[in-house]
Amino acid sequence: MHDGAPKDETGLAGFRRYTWWAVPGTNVGVLILFTGAWILDGDVPVQPRAFSAAALAVEVAAVVVLLNARLSGGGRGPRPRPPAGWPAAGILAAIVLAACPLALRNYGLWPLAPAMTAAVAATYLDPRPRRRLIVGATVLAALPGGAVSLLSGDGELLYAALFPPGMTAFVIWAxxxxxxxxxxxxxxxxxxxxxxxxxxxxxxxxxxADLHDIQGHHLQVIALKSELAARLAGTDPARAAAEMEEVRRLAADALRDTRAVVRGYRRTSLDEEIANATRVLASAGIDARTSVEPAAVAEPARHLLGLVMREATTNLLRHGRARHATIDYRVTGGVARLRIGNDGASGVPADPGAGTGTGLRALAERLEAAGGGLAWVRDGDRFEVTASLPADPPADALPDPPGDAPGDALPDAPAGRAVAPPAARPAAEEA
Structure with missing residues (x-):
């Protein structure tokens, strides 16, 4: 079986495998079971059995190839086209598998292969032509068996005319x-x-928009006053100096307001980071389970642990191919402990904390300075980050905003919002 699902489509990989076995697997199994039993029947003449055995091999290959190509579309984008040559091969094989049993008046077996071929063809059609094909195939299925029964006079006209349409409709529906x-x-x-x-x-x-609202007025006034000061520089130096002093004050106000805006976005809170991480991971198709025990923890500790939560989530989306993630936070014996684990370590570097001044390595140094620690371990596909910190660390352990995010965190994402970079977003998942 060829599973063409992209590695990062964790949410659909299992469903695709189920659909593969439920559609091509089940239909091929039924075809082989019933047609193979007829081919192995010693009472059937050798020549029809030989033709049917060859046609069965072609029909099975055609069904597998065509349905696998159909499944690769995944319901996204234009409907895929069937691989060249295989529809014709499937139709010819279905004709042989129908003619041989029908010639021996086996009214229960002959419609199986044609019904399966019609069902495969219907999967590639748009709704209106698909309905026409289903109705036409169901109606026409009554004719061959009914004609053979009438000509042979075997008294099985009702069975020969009604059973094939029922089988055709059921196979297509299934x-x-x-x-x-x-x-x-x-x-x-x-x-x-x-x-x-x-x-x-x-x-x-x-x-x-917020940054524009803050900066637009300040910059406009600064530009006007600077132009005025330039004009007054030669005729009224005192007033020009006063205007430049006003420019300096406006620039300081603009800088302060900008820092306030950035601080509001970049400050982290552990509770918000855990909640947002759960939502972002769910959007990326990752099943995130959280276990959080509320406890009184000083703001510096919650801030630093929030940075760890943000960095771990960003790394998970950037490097991992996880399907499940766990987030555990609790305070025991005056120590706050945060664990973030996932089962997608195949894409994670051997040492994700390598480098200086950024990422997990920088966070580890800051937690150590606050009396805590940060560790990460990789065991097969399992990767886990563990951060521990006194529930009331020294106040000077809290870095000055706004430049308080680790280097590996995305600089244009607001606080509490872990964002996967474009390389980590699937043609589904990108979060």
Missing amino acids: MLGPLWAWDIAGRLDEARRLSAELAVKDERLRFA
């Missing part, structure tokens, strides 16, 4: 149902990915 669910899941996954992208863009636009 195949299209799971594929319809697969298409819906693919479209929902695409919508989730687009929603995550829009949330990030909206947050950046909001930040840009």
Whole structure:
């Protein structure tokens, strides 16, 4: 079985495997079981058995190739086209598998292969032509068996005319149902990915609007007063100096207001970081389980642990291919301990804290300065970051904003919002 699901589509990988076994696997199994039993029947002449055995091999290959190509579309983008040559091969094999049993008046077996071929063809069609194909195939299925029964006079006209249409309708329904669910899941996954992208863009636009509102007035006044001071420099130096002093004051106000805006976005809170991390991970298709025990912890400790939560989430989205993540926070014996683990360490560097001044390494130094510690361990596909800190660390352990985020955290994301970089976003998941 070829599983063409991208590695980062963690939310759909398991569903795709289920759909693969439920559609191609089940239909091929039924085809081999019933047709193979007829081929191995010693009472059947050798020549029809030989033709049917060769046709069965071609039909099985055609069904597998065509359905696997159909599943690769995932309900996103234009409907895929069937691989060249395989539809014709499947139709010819289905004709042989129908003609041989029908020639021996086996009215229960002959419609199986044609019904399966019609169902595969229907998966590639748009709704209107698909309905026409289903109705036409169901109606026409009554004719061959009924004609053979009438000509032979075997007295099985009712069975020969009614059973094939029923089998055709059932096979088509059994195949299209799971594929319809697969298409819906693919479209929902695409919508989730687009929603995550829009949330990030909206947050950046909001930040840009706030910054514009703060800076626009100040910069406009600074520009006008600077122009006025330049004109007055030669005729009224005292007034020009006063205008430049006003420019200096406006510049200081603008800098203070800008820092206030950035501080409001960049300050971290552990509770907000855990809540936002859970939402962002869910948007990326990662099942995040949290276990948080509320406890009184000083603001510096909550700030530093919030930075750890943000950095761990960013690294998880950037490097990992996780399907499950765990977040555990509790305070025991005056020590606050935060653990973030995931099962997608295959893409994580051997030492994610390597380097100086950025990322986990920088956070480890800051936690050590506050009397705590930061450790990370990789065991197979399991990666876990553990941060510990006294519940009331020294106040000077808290860095000065706004430049308090680790170097590996995304500089244009607001506080409490872990954002995956474009390389980590799937053609579903990107969060």
